[in-house]
Amino acid sequence: MGQISDVLRGGSNFRTYWCEGCEEPHSVTVGPGGWGFDGNETTPTFTPSVLVTSGHYSPGWKGPGCWCNYNADLIAKGEKPSGFECSRCHTYVTGGIVDFLSDCTHALAGQKRPLPSLPPHLRD
Numbered sequence: 419m420g421q422i423s424d425v426l427r428g429g430s431n432f433r434t435y436w437c438e439g440c441e442e443p444h445s446v447t448v449g450p451g452g453w454g455f456d457g458n459e460t461t462p463t464f465t466p467s468v469l470v471t472s473g474h475y476s477p478g479w480k481g482p483g484c485w486c487n488y489n490a491d492l493i494a495k496g497e498k499p500s501g502f503e504c505s506r507c508h509t510y511v512t513g514g515i516v517d518f519l520s521d522c523t524h525a526l527a528g529q530k531r532p533l534p535s536l537p538p539h540l541r542d
Contacts, residue, residue, distance in 0.1 A: 421542040423459040425514070425533045433462065436534050437470075439518055439526035440507050443540060444470050461514025462533070468511060473504025475523070 419429050427434040427443075433455065434445040446464050448455040454465035471477065474484040489499040507524065510517040514533045518526040 421536065421540070424535045426459055426462065427536065427540055433464070434540070435462075435511070436536050436540065437507060437509075437516070438531060438534050439509075439522055439524040440470065440505065444468060444507070458514075462511060463513055464511045466510075467519070468507075468509050470507040471505065472502070475504055475506040 419427055419432075419434070422428050422433070425435055428448075431449050431452065432445050432447050434443050436442075437444045446453045446455075446468055448464070453468070454463075456463040473479070473486065474481065485500065485502045485504045489503070492499055505523045506521060508519040508521050510519070511533065515530055516533055517530045518524075518528065520528045522528075
């Protein structure tokens with residue numbers, strides 16, 4: 419895996435970009451069986467939408483525990499939270515613009531932003 423452009427890392431069948439809402443990388447499989455990709459490495463379009471979930475937002479979650487409960491228990495004991503959280507990030511990436519849909523659980527829900535440059539730790 420290597421840096422392809424200012425905004426993408428990738429290999430033959432995947433692309434990784436930085437999500438400002440989640441403050442972490444998101445990766446999509448491209449090509450047969452994966453997301454559609456227009457081939458533009460600087461202002462990409464991925465189809466359909468990209469959905470990244472964790473904890474109780476994950477499809478098939480059966481509970482009862484999740485990161486919410488786990489972190490609440492740690493805090494109740496006077497300990498630091500784990501750093502993991504239950505979250506949902508649902509976006510369209512079109513022409514290098516990230517459309518954060520209203521069902522995102524982070525602060526960028528409902529906003530559109532240009533795909534940001536990769537942070538230093540993801541650059542080659």
